[in-house]
Amino acid sequence: MILLAISLSLILEKVILIAVILGASLGIAMYSTWAERKVAAIMQDRRGPMRAGPFGLFQPLADGLKLFMKEEIIPAVSSKFLFVLGPSIAMLMACMTSAVIPWGPDIPKADGSVISLQVADINIGVLFIFGVVSLGVYGVMIGAWASNNKFSLMSGLRAASQAISYELAMGISLIALVMMTGSLSMREIVDQQHGFWANGYFTWNFFKQPLAFLIFIVCAFAELNRAPFDLAECESELIGGYHTEYSSMKLGFYLFSEYINMFISSVILSSLFFGGYNYPGMDIVAAHVSPLMVSLIGVMVLLGKAICFIIFFMFIRWTIPRFRYDQLMNLGWKSLIPLALFNMLATGGVILYFFNDK
């Protein structure tokens, strides 16, 4: 009896998939920095990066090179090990979330088996994402504490309290969604939103749970430490926040992990609420073209949705001023959590009275 059969081709498939996903998310994060500058420039009637290559397209490379060339400073009064650990955790956690995301429909092989475009289809995918995202805050906290700088410490405290406050509302808003889907597996949640229109109703979760989506996206902004909730790096009050003492590539890691996080959370948002790789008319493509084409278009559609979300994130950042600290806490505890609780109870009630088959 074989208890653990390891297929070499499966491992090879996964390794290639992991490499492609990591490469793609790093590349997209890289060009998010470019896009952020361009979006900001367009909104402020400027031109943005123009000099490095056509339309400034080589700007991220120039930035990366600059960060590598900078002097690596570790403050003498800092806790050296933790000082290095901080950005490492931030980067690692940012990259880890992508493991449970289904990037596209399965690609059928000639022998009947399928290539799954998901690194690991674990049945608690949503919980995994939540766990890893919460660990990401440790990167900020540890880095802030290890810097031995009062402004950094303040920023670390803010980041921690912000993460705790908004993760609650985020989790509760997702409970409503999970009650509906009946599954915590990302693959299953996405598959339930197959196509766009079925049985006289939209299949995407956004149309069934708009309030949960609203709460989720506000919390996503807070989790990402992005404006209008970038209290943790708040230049006007805390110099640079948790990365005040950081320089060179360690600073780069912090900034970069923020952009990777933004990409990943855009993908999660589109997977949970906007149908992931599903698109209108995918059955027609499957019937008339080929299943491979369905998968390829699916991946493109998912990336397209994610890019739309990234641009939306940037749009908000350059539109809305930063919240005050008490406003942030008020919004989190007094508005979003009661709203999420209400949404959860309402969803539960509707399921109990209208969709109770037993």
Added chain:
Amino acid sequence: MTYNISKKAKEVDRHPMTFLERIYLPAIAKGLKITLGHMFIKRPTINYPEVKRPFSSTFRGLHVLNRDEEGRERCTACGLCALSCPAEAITMEAAERLPSESHLYREEKYAANYEINMLRCIFCGLCEEACPKDAIYLSQTFAPANYERKGFIYKKDDLLIPMTAEMESKKEKSTQH
């Protein structure tokens, strides 16, 4: 009558926030509308070294010392430009023309040295107005950057306009005579 300042002052609106204002979402939508509108505004920036904004036709830039149609220097070192200059940027030294130099200088007296300090110059164009011989003009270019102060003191060689082919041919004709 006393001046009543309270009538001029605008009263601050301190009404309690309405429900729509409190949920903040309409305000966000309004803000997004404004920033979205800016995407379509024509941007005033020009890509400077590649694209240049044209000067006005009356732009006063770097000075040029003119030649006559036979390529001879027009300046007679009368000093009126230096006298008229409010910034005292112009200095010159006069010299008498030798008989053999009549193809170089138009008048019997000429400027042996002629210097304009471009750091002092205010580009007012009074030198151009004062010149009785039409010898000095302000062109359409401006002084380029320099690493040293002395680079901004323009000598006669920097200021004289180069000979054109037309001048050369006329000069040859006049010397053949």
